[in-house]
Amino acid sequence: MSVKPFLKIDHVDKIFPLGGGKEYVALRDVKLEIRENEIVSIIGHSGCGKSTILNLIAGLDTISNGTILLEDKHITAPGPERAVVFQNHSLLPWLSVYQNIEMAVRKVLGDDLSPGEIRDHVMKYIHMVNLDHAKDKFPGEISGGMKQRVGIARALAIEPKVLLMDEPFGALDSLTRANLQDHLMRIQMQTGNTVIIITHDVDEAVLLSDRVIMMTNGPEATIGEVLEVNLPRPRNRLELQHNEEYLRCRGAIIEFLYSKFAKEDE
Numbered sequence: 001m002s003v004k005p006f007l008k009i010d011h012v013d014k015i016f017p018l019g020g021g022k023e024y025v026a027l028r029d030v031k032l033e034i035r036e037n038e039i040v041s042i043i044g045h046s047g048c049g050k051s052t053i054l055n056l057i058a059g060l061d062t063i064s065n066g067t068i069l070l071e072d073k074h075i076t077a078p079g080p081e082r083a084v085v086f087q088n089h090s091l092l093p094w095l096s097v098y099q100n101i102e103m104a105v106r107k108v109l110g111d112d113l114s115p116g117e118i119r120d121h122v123m124k125y126i127h128m129v130n131l132d133h134a135k136d137k138f139p140g141e142i143s144g145g146m147k148q149r150v151g152i153a154r155a156l157a158i159e160p161k162v163l164l165m166d167e168p169f170g171a172l173d174s175l176t177r178a179n180l181q182d183h184l185m186r187i188q189m190q191t192g193n194t195v196i197i198i199t200h201d202v203d204e205a206v207l208l209s210d211r212v213i214m215m216t217n218g219p220e221a222t223i224g225e226v227l228e229v230n231l232p233r234p235r236n237r238l239e240l241q242h243n244e245e246y247l248r249c250r251g252a253i254i255e256f257l258y259s260k261f262a263k264e265d266e
């Protein structure tokens with residue numbers, strides 16, 4: 001018996017109208033099925049349509065042709081079952097760490113929780129990203145990595161079915177980045193969220209993912225190859241350095257990006 005897909009992207013095109021009756025076909029015939037609890041990364045050269053796909057799943061942009069279904073329901077608009085984490089954390093600077101998360105929780109879950117439950121709920125997610133000590137600080141008083149952890153906690157606190165991450169660690173230094181990758185893997189094992197993450201980083205894709213979706217170059221970009229990463233969890237970056245499966249996956253992505261679908265201007 002085949003397992004029903006949790007999220008199904010079915011023959012999706014995205015066409016952007018340009019001035020003068022012209023158009024740009026960014027995505028052509030994208031087909032992908034994602035299982036519940038899976039971590040999937042999307043990798044591809046700049047401009048291949050990664051953010052476009054994520055925006056369509058988030059419901060932030062309209063699909064030109066085809067459908068996207070989450071648990072058999074058509075995605076046509078944003079909804080709390082899909083939370084997005086962007087590269088630039090987008091916290092409200094006049095609210096503390098606690099209040100930034102609390103505001104999202106009140107908006108989405110406020111009718112179901114008492115004030116005490118809201119407090120416990122917010123603190124649970126602040127604790128999950130190890131920010132108990134910084135809960136009363138304001139975004140201007142904490143580091144970039146801490147801000148990104150707040151963004152992740154805020155997204156997770158509304159208990160979405162799908163966590164959509166658009167290069168969430170792209171603006172961070174490599175040590176902070178490694179630290180947040182470990183956080184994300186640990187949290188995902190705890191919460192069982194389905195995660196779709198856009199990245200430019202080959203090692204990040206292999207380390208985090210159950211599958212890596214490799215995109216061809218645009219216009220008319222589509223999914224070129226899908227790579228299964230058969231590495232047990234929890235994963236440890238040090239142990240993986242010389243792991244055969246890790247190196248195989250890394251090699252396959254590099255081959256795809258720099259040989260099969262090389263792009264000259266990068």
Ligand SMILES: Nc1ncnc2c1ncn2[C@@H]1O[C@H](COP(=O)(O)OP(=O)(O)OP(=O)(O)O)[C@@H](O)[C@H]1O
Pocket residue numbers: 016017024026044045046047048049050051052053218
């Ligand atoms: N509103 C728009 N109007 C016209 N073209 C657009 C629009 N939004 C995106 N595009 C084009 O669609 C293509 C895909 O863009 P997208 O931002 O999804 O790429 P990306 O893979 O996320 O790039 P990057 O890695 O640089 O962030 C690009 O060629 C872009 O110029």
